[in-house]
Amino acid sequence: MNDTIAAIATPFGSGGIGVIRISGSKAFDIASTLFSKRKNRPEGSSILESHKIYHGYIFEPETRDIIDEVLLIPMKGPRSYTAQDVVEIQAHAGTIVLRTILDEILSLGARLSEPGEFTKRAFLNGRIDLTQAEAVADIINAKTASSLKFAASQNLGTFKNEIQDLREKLIHFLALLEVNIDFPDDVEPFEPSPKEMGLIDDVLGKCTEFIRQHDDACFLKEGIRVTIGGAPNVGKSSLMNRLLEQDRSIVTAVPGTTRDPIEEGLNIDGIPFVITDTAGIHQTDDLVEIIGIEKAKDHITRSDLVLFLKEPGTRFTDMEFEKVVPLEYQSEGKAIFVINKIDLDEGDLPKLSETYQHIPKVEISALLNIGITELKQKIVNICIAHLDMEKSSVVPNLRHKKALEQAVESLKLVKTGLAQRAEEETLAIDIKHSIDSLGTITGETASLDILDSIFNNFCIGK
Template identity: 40%
Template structure:
């Protein structure tokens, strides 16, 4: 049972018209009664839920007026944490927020830990673990599509799917346990085969979720897209054209870009982390050399590589060296400068790039072909299978790994049933699969894991 009361600033720190301080716990209303002086409604703390009262926060010991505020009261269990909650809307800015917070701490509350409000909502049954994790995804969403996926998860779409999978695994487990409890009853072989097929049906459902997992991660975190090529092929011009601003310096002098430039660009709801790198070449310039080495490191982390080639020169030795670095990456090949020269690159020369998806002719300077590039990136991300974000997406890496582990145990159970392995061994795999699926929603999860998940949240959540 939670018997203490927590408080935290719930809005971002910095100057603003309003700042919100949130109090939650059994003493939230009594603390509010001590530090809040209403203009009217003196007995506000005795009244019903969902009231907003105008007044002032004061220090009861000194009588000092701290700030002019609005106080909101939400009684449990009809609140976010399912506890009594007070929210005080005061003037934004560090000083008024700090002073109000200090008074509340002085009269019985303690400072909340990161994510503790959401953690209490989970512990009190207001949200399951997957829903609670979606809160941080909403806050960090970079596009409307990413936010919509997170909101769907907050509404319970993923949780409902996982709960359904758990129930089906539990149904299989009940049949196996019956076989263990009544070994004298001979189970027809066709029944064992049927149970094996039921395992495979569940595996197919998990596979469907996993098929969307990579796209879900990209909607959540962004597609790390690295622009590479030899010096002076138009990498920085491409970045500027996509962003519609002069973000990178562009000159005719090779080696202008020496540092890494990273910006976020939105393509049909997909956030791209666009990274403009230093031109990949051998150089004696110390600063440029550091930039080239950093470019090589980023290539290893890239989800997608945009290889920029010069239409006017054909493939050079420098291009071939760049190609050697990206053979195992997903690559879109961009033939740039088609506004000033015909394409002199033979498509057969590009066959050595194993994972290239498409060749697109562009002019970064004249913004020709950029629509085709955006369409190609979008199609590559969704692989032509997903047209909306209303589907159930697995966007959390923890959820993906749990599904993979649950799938493994179901495969082992299916195999064991086919081979008529003793039922108690099948039971172990089915139990493991059920428990792992429960880690996603919090039905079966350790306290250490809960603490680790909520530690990633901001303090006011």
């Protein structure tokens, strides 16, 4: 971590401004060599004051040719993103000009950064913890205003502070145990007070609540999976295109046009969804169609909500509904009965039997955009009706959830041990396990494999 790294920090392509970031002990020297405040007879600037914006030019040291007009921002560590010396160069955003400037920087002793290395240095230097580092990626990848809100809260250290508070309570309890283990003759036998027992209950309850928050709101990062299913040629692809307001799926009058599932992201009222159009489910001897139908069924079983499509004037039985919608979805209200093509006068509308009267029904015309707003609202209401997002300040990710589950498991062993008057050494082992599990969330006890896994998912330059 003693070397100097550099990278283009903005996406490749043409634009107004492109940013190149340098971090490390040579950052100021490299910038001084390449930057000139004047374009006539450019020469390096020996004095760069921290946290000031300089207007000038980046030039090629050997030929003195100007490469670009830039703004240069030097930031002396530890008052920088990485807590090292950092220089950011704001140039015109073009692939060639940014690459040329970066090549000059690399030629002066810097190396190209690895994915996420700037944020990793910020973590290793103690400027941020691991939850804040993950929040940086969540902010970049936020799909909705809600997911951005939770990521920003986590980036400010909200989740870190909560976890540190829980660890401190457990460390206090562990200290009581350690005294009895190390000095058994000098203290009374271990007998935790109701207040100290309450510490374990408080931590256990909070960990369980964080796990629930993940289960309830992880869709803000991943999207709620909605699958459109039904027989061939009932308008599944037309509905997909209408929901997306673009021609994503191919629509023809020929049954079986859609073979492979087609996925696309959709934002409804600030909630992210992943909509999937699938092959029509029916009896067939066509091998390709059979494969498409199996894929459709697989997507349906992995989705959070199924839109079962049917059209008027066709024979319909509960068996057809049951072939498409899994049993658990029928009972838990994870399906919507969508009747399409109501603009056509083709007979009576299909009806579900008394057994399935609890399944919500929406009548639409995907072609004429009739009932689509009602369908979207019904989708949102079903998916988030049980959630109270205003009470949640953070949404733990899957890594956090697994660590919390490990902590809960250890704390339950502690409670059992206390009830059965287990040895202090046994209780201390379980308390330490729970402390370590919570420490992996903030990075205090995280392994190198965990760190590599997290930061390798970042883009280069962040």
